[in-house]
Amino acid sequence: MTIRFSIRWLIVAYGLFVWFQLVPTFLLNNFIVMILPAKVSQIVVLGLTWMFVIALVVGHRSSAKAVWETTAGSILYTLTMLMVFERFWLAPTGKALATQIVGLILLVGALVFAGSWFGGKMFLLSIRKQEKALSQ
Amino acid sequence: MTNGNTEPFGVGMKHETITIEMKKETAVMMIWLAAGMLLVLSAFFLFGESNSLWEPLMGAGIAGGVYLTTLVVYCTRPPISFRRRWITIGMTALTAAAAVVGWAGQKERSQWQRETLLSIRTVIGGGIAFHATTDILRKPFEEFHAQQGRVRKSLGETFLARYSKSKVGANIYTSESQGDSLQVILERVDDQKVVLVVLDPIARGRDPMFRNIDGRLGKLQQRFFLREKGLTYESEN
Amino acid sequence: MNPKTDDVQPEAMEGSHEPGGGFTILFLLSTVIAVITIAAWYHAAEDPMGHIPRFFVTPWMIAAGQEILHGLQEFSGRPLEPVQPLPRFLTLTSLFLITVFGPTLYFFGIRERILSRSAIRLRWPASITSIVGAVITLPTMITLLLAVPLQHAAFVGLKEAQAIQYDRDFIINDLNLIAWDIFEYRVRPKSMEGEGGGPAAGYMLPPHLASTEYGRYAIKVVGDQVEIRSESRRYSGATITASVGEKGTLTNWKFEGEFR
Numbered sequence: 001m002t003i004r005f006s007i008r009w010l011i012v013a014y015g016l017f018v019w020f021q022l023v024p025t026f027l028l029n030n031f032i033v034m035i036l037p038a039k040v041s042q043i044v045v046l047g048l049t050w051m052f053v054i055a056l057v058v059g060h061r062s063s064a065k066a067v068w069e070t071t072a073g074s075i076l077y078t079l080t081m082l083m084v085f086e087r088f089w090l091a092p093t094g095k096a097l098a099t100q101i102v103g104l105i106l107l108v109g110a111l112v113f114a115g116s117w118f119g120g121k122m123f124l125l126s127i128r129k130q131e132k133a134l135s136q
Numbered sequence: 137m138t139n140g141n142t143e144p145f146g147v148g149m150k151h152e153t154i155t156i157e158m159k160k161e162t163a164v165m166m167i168w169l170a171a172g173m174l175l176v177l178s179a180f181f182l183f184g185e186s187n188s189l190w191e192p193l194m195g196a197g198i199a200g201g202v203y204l205t206t207l208v209v210y211c212t213r214p215p216i217s218f219r220r221r222w223i224t225i226g227m228t229a230l231t232a233a234a235a236v237v238g239w240a241g242q243k244e245r246s247q248w249q250r251e252t253l254l255s256i257r258t259v260i261g262g263g264i265a266f267h268a269t270t271d272i273l274r275k276p277f278e279e280f281h282a283q284q285g286r287v288r289k290s291l292g293e294t295f296l297a298r299y300s301k302s303k304v305g306a307n308i309y310t311s312e313s314q315g316d317s318l319q320v321i322l323e324r325v326d327d328q329k330v331v332l333v334v335l336d337p338i339a340r341g342r343d344p345m346f347r348n349i350d351g352r353l354g355k356l357q358q359r360f361f362l363r364e365k366g367l368t369y370e371s372e373n
Numbered sequence: 374m375n376p377k378t379d380d381v382q383p384e385a386m387e388g389s390h391e392p393g394g395g396f397t398i399l400f401l402l403s404t405v406i407a408v409i410t411i412a413a414w415y416h417a418a419e420d421p422m423g424h425i426p427r428f429f430v431t432p433w434m435i436a437a438g439q440e441i442l443h444g445l446q447e448f449s450g451r452p453l454e455p456v457q458p459l460p461r462f463l464t465l466t467s468l469f470l471i472t473v474f475g476p477t478l479y480f481f482g483i484r485e486r487i488l489s490r491s492a493i494r495l496r497w498p499a500s501i502t503s504i505v506g507a508v509i510t511l512p513t514m515i516t517l518l519l520a521v522p523l524q525h526a527a528f529v530g531l532k533e534a535q536a537i538q539y540d541r542d543f544i545i546n547d548l549n550l551i552a553w554d555i556f557e558y559r560v561r562p563k564s565m566e567g568e569g570g571g572p573a574a575g576y577m578l579p580p581h582l583a584s585t586e587y588g589r590y591a592i593k594v595v596g597d598q599v600e601i602r603s604e605s606r607r608y609s610g611a612t613i614t615a616s617v618g619e620k621g622t623l624t625n626w627k628f629e630g631e632f633r
Contacts, residue, residue: 006391008391008392008394008397009391009392011397011400011401011404012392012397012400014404015400015401015403015404016504018404018407018408019404019407019504019505019508020507020508022407022408022411023407023411023508024508024511024512026411026414026415027508027509027512028512028513028516080408084408084412085412085415161481161484161485164481165477165478165481165502168477168481169473169474169477172469172472172473172474172477173469173473176465176468176469176472176473177465177469180464180465180468186455186456187443187453187455187456188436188439188440188443188456189432189435189436189439189440189456189460189461189464190436190440192461192464193432193433193436193464193468196432196465196468197432197468197472200468200469200471200472200473201472203472203473204472204473204476207476207477207480208476208480211480211481211483211484212480212484215487215488216484216487220487224480224483227514228476230518231513231514231517231518234517234518234520234521235431235471235517237521238431238433238517238520238521238524239433241521241524241525241528242433242434242436242437242524243433243436243437243440244528245437245524245528245531246436246437246438246440246441247440248528248532249440249441249444249531250440250441250443250444250447251444252444252535253441253444253445253447253448254444254447254448255539256448256538256539256542257447257448259539259542259543259546260542262546263542263545263546263549266546266549266550266553267549270549270553270621274556274620274621277557277560278560281560281561281562282560315449315450317450337450338447338448338449338450365561366554366557366561367553367557
């Protein structure tokens, strides 16, 4: 089994996490903080859910070709948040311990992989439906 | 059919066509952006220099709404499907409605907060007026009733003995800070009573047309009467 | 193909190619610039409490801020200042962003994507402009829809809190009146009314002070000390207790219930 890893898709996936989560968070911070739950764990769950949805979209729109790249991009994005902003989305982490970083990365990686895989599967399903419709 | 390249002619030619269309669309988009910017800008400055941002915002918002409506109708014209067109228009209308409700709500809230600030100032002003007046009258009242013997000063005399520099019609209150603009005006002093009129030039009174003692309009004003039996007061505004 | 429901005739879906080289470089550059800009802003403007600085507000929030600023100016007796150029600029920019710039890029991007028939799956994302348009438009849409019920609930809470504060302030004013009345009772000689003179023993609250529009009041005289207890008419369990000193000053304040 060969796994092709596209650097271009990695860059695009990383960029999409930045543009679709980090940038809107800062653009509309004033509103987002109004709907934010109080507990840090809930903020983390919300952030992870958002990343899952982005992964779903990327998996679908990339025609199931960028599952690994999306996963790697999400890990790079998470590291950017932790190192540069000392946060995971809006949840403050401070100077995170190595174990926290590894745990978070594994969680993010797993969720995003699942999301982009599902997105890809949804795309392939829609292709089959259209091919079936065409053949009839 | 191919010519040896990976892409069939048909697709290649379609690519050329698409490229041209994209470039034209980009130019069209720039024109739309410029038109929208001009429209919103003109509507915003139509109201000139105003004390509030609501009027210019309303004008610019209406212009922005008109622009958005025409934009959505333009971008969803055929060959976009009927279903997608109306879903897009519906979502845009829903969002615009939410924006209008949010806008109106925010305006109501901010105006309520401004009103509340002024009401709080009035309540505080009333409390400060009472406190300042009783501070002035406490000692004379105490001294008057503490007198022993047959020869006693009247209430007015006791008051003037303590506030010898006070003149009728003048402000006898000493400001506690730079921002303290309270005035306690000695309106009348006689043997039986002392009348003080307290004016807060900042706090809003009940009646905006009430003529205050210093000629202002609509400010908080109370009148205090100190007699031998005690203090009474009237809230004049 | 149904023209009412289908946008385009499905072409052979061969699967996607990689994003173009030029696009990838441009996208990487713009992403790095975005991260650096946000990081610079974040670190420059973060307050000691660790709150993330506000980067963008809707135009009506800026206008509301101006309204409240005017209220504060009136509160402190200052004349109203005309609106400064910066809030004007911010309002205009924010309105331009959410009604013109974002939606134009977004809707043109959607149309471009739909019209690119067989290229739908060949290149995605289609362009940076469509991404930027989506980044501005979609979060704006979601937060606008969510903000309406949330802000309404917050306003209801604020009004309730303010009503409680009002009640508290009026009761404090009443307590000051009672404190002065006790002071007068202490100071006036016994001959004036048959009671009083010196300590507060024998003092009784007059009816117009025992019950007012805002509260009910009771006093407890212990030797020379007088304690006043007030209970709000509107908010059950909300009480204020204070002691009256010799000179009619109030001390030992205690606030319970909603007044705490």
